[in-house]
Amino acid sequence: MESQRVKFLTVGYLRGWLDFKNTMPLSSSRENYIIDFLEREACTEIYKVQALSESVFTNALISAGSRNIDTSTPMFTKYLNFELPSTKRNDNIGSKGNVNLSKAELQEIKRFLVEAIKKND
Amino acid sequence: MTEEIKTPDVEKTETPVEDKSNIGPSTIKVTDAEKEKFFKSFLSDKPYEEDVQLFGGKVVATIRTFSVAEQQDIIGQIQMDQDSGIAESNDSYLTTILSYRLGVGLVAINGEPFAVDLTPDKVPKNKEKAYSYIRARYELFKKWPLYKLTSYVDSYGAFENKVQALTRQMTSPDFWKASA
Numbered sequence: 001m002e003s004q005r006v007k008f009l010t011v012g013y014l015r016g017w018l019d020f021k022n023t024m025p026l027s028s029s030r031e032n033y034i035i036d037f038l039e040r041e042a043c044t045e046i047y048k049v050q051a052l053s054e055s056v057f058t059n060a061l062i063s064a065g066s067r068n069i070d071t072s073t074p075m076f077t078k079y080l081n082f083e084l085p086s087t088k089r090n091d092n093i094g095s096k097g098n099v100n101l102s103k104a105e106l107q108e109i110k111r112f113l114v115e116a117i118k119k120n121d
Numbered sequence: 122m123t124e125e126i127k128t129p130d131v132e133k134t135e136t137p138v139e140d141k142s143n144i145g146p147s148t149i150k151v152t153d154a155e156k157e158k159f160f161k162s163f164l165s166d167k168p169y170e171e172d173v174q175l176f177g178g179k180v181v182a183t184i185r186t187f188s189v190a191e192q193q194d195i196i197g198q199i200q201m202d203q204d205s206g207i208a209e210s211n212d213s214y215l216t217t218i219l220s221y222r223l224g225v226g227l228v229a230i231n232g233e234p235f236a237v238d239l240t241p242d243k244v245p246k247n248k249e250k251a252y253s254y255i256r257a258r259y260e261l262f263k264k265w266p267l268y269k270l271t272s273y274v275d276s277y278g279a280f281e282n283k284v285q286a287l288t289r290q291m292t293s294p295d296f297w298k299a300s301a
Binding site: 033 | 189192292
């Protein structure tokens with residue numbers, strides 16, 4: 001798996017923001033600035049997922065009652081602990097779950113919530 | 122001599138901020154408008170350009186920063202001067218180097234483009250004669266009165282100091298005002 005920097009270099013190049021010609025003395029500083037910008041953009045996307053997950057699970061907690069839900073379950077932590085691999089040392093992008101939920105994962109969340117609500121009733 | 126440097130494209134409405142990190146005999150003042158203009162050139166990967174008023178505003182010189190290739194061309198010209206003995210036999214060679222830099226950085230005088238025909242494509246490098254477009258541009262200055270050349274060289278030096286100050290400030294988290 002490519003490093004986070006290589007990934008953002010690729011994104012910058014494909015978007016037409018980087019050409020790697022380094023024609024100006026500050027070209028490499030500009031490259032770093034754009035990579036930082038892309039990382040902030042990626043973080044924003046992650047925060048969106050986190051906020052959505054928090055909203056969903058908070059509503060589930062309120063509806064089901066906190067006694068019936070174990071908040072340390074992997075499903076909770078998986079979606080609430082998204083972050084860029086580059087923010088953790090000795091980590092790589094492959095070790096984190098995909099931000100996009102699969103159909104099976106969505107079904108699992110739905111089943112969990114339905115059962116939790118039933119228990120509360 | 123203190124020169125007033127203006128940026129015609131960006132309206133100056135802010136109070137200039139002193140660059141206290143500057144190491145030198147004087148502090149350099151840069152405005153937010155100049156910061157913005159510099160950042161635009163940085164982001165677009167283009168030379169930073171300014172209009173400088175000379176001789177009480179009677180002359181407006183447009184000057185800019187160099188590209189990497191132009192910097193290398195200047196170094197190449199100096200190397201040729203050394204190889205041919207021009208540099209060694211010339212006591213005022215430092216002035217020659219400053220004039221080389223001015224020749225590349227000078228874009229226009231009162232809106233009239235400067236030495237548009239003297240480019241790397243049109244003036245091929247000749248190592249035997251120690252001649253390139255850098256030298257060709259410098260030759261134009263030889264016809265100028267000394268006070269005129271000195272004034273231009275001084276202004277270009279001040280411009281380069283300001284660019285250094287802007288570069289330093291841009292790496293600071295306080296480059297932009299939080300309330301902007």
